[in-house]
């Protein structure tokens with residue numbers, strides 16, 4: 001397997017960004033900071049596009065720590081996290097994976113959708129996520145003690161979980177857990193305005209529609225429209241795209257392939273927007 005299996009390894013503290021906008025929902029920043037200061041790992045659960053990644057980027061920036069983000073998938077193995085021997089012009093050499101770099105140098109390692117990763121990853125995560133804070137690297141014979149600034153953060157979407165992929169209690173109970181959800185109307189409106197510069201009146205209307213859609217009972221949707229989709233919609237409204245077209249391509253089509261369900265969603269959209 002090649003290193004391309006590790007997606008999106010970023011380093012926020014090294015980036016040029018001054019600050020990363022994150023609208024607080026409850027007291028999640030303080031909780032995260034307590035966990036970081038006490039060397040506790042954090043688990044964040046919540047639906048798609050509700051701000052989990054943005055929150056962690058914001059916290060890494062605020063704490064001024066490097067962030068190593070790994071988008072987990074069902075082929076991701078422990079070696080993708082820990083590292084592997086590579087062949088170069090001078091022979092083989094060892095290359096740390098993102099987890100090992102964070103453990104060695106100090107930083108936040110964020111495993112997005114951790115339940116997708118292969119089961120062998122739990123073997124390396126367990127001793128790191130409890131009071132031992134060690135990473136045994138079998139292939140080099142190293143027993144790495146985590147840097148004091150190392151923090152493990154994992155996330156998953158409970159809606160996608162199936163029984164086979166659920167987290168074992170022995171894994172879950174190694175983490176301080178936080179539940180995220182789509183923000184309340186006022187907060188979500190503020191996010192839309194700050195992220196897109198959309199006019200407050202239009203943002204308000206979009207939020208009213210989104211919250212009405214989310215309340216729909218008996219819909220055939222796996223998930224409701226996310227804050228991410230509302231941001232897409234706000235961006236399109238801002239540049240003058242017709243509102244109902246925006247609703248169709250941002251709030252209906254991405255959610256389902258079923259024409260009847262799309263029409264049902266559009267019927268609600270017509271209550272809030274004219275053509």
Ligand SMILES: Nc1ncnc2c1ncn2[C@@H]1O[C@H](COP(=O)(O)OP(=O)(O)OP(=O)(O)O)[C@@H](O)[C@H]1O
Nearest residue numbers: 021022023047048049050051052053054191227228
């Ligand atoms: N509280 C918030 N403050 C600022 N922006 C937010 C917030 N919540 C959501 N967003 C916006 O929504 C977008 C999607 O959020 P993000 O990428 O963090 O979702 P996620 O929960 O990690 O989703 P996924 O599980 O699909 O990876 C962000 O790029 C950001 O623009």
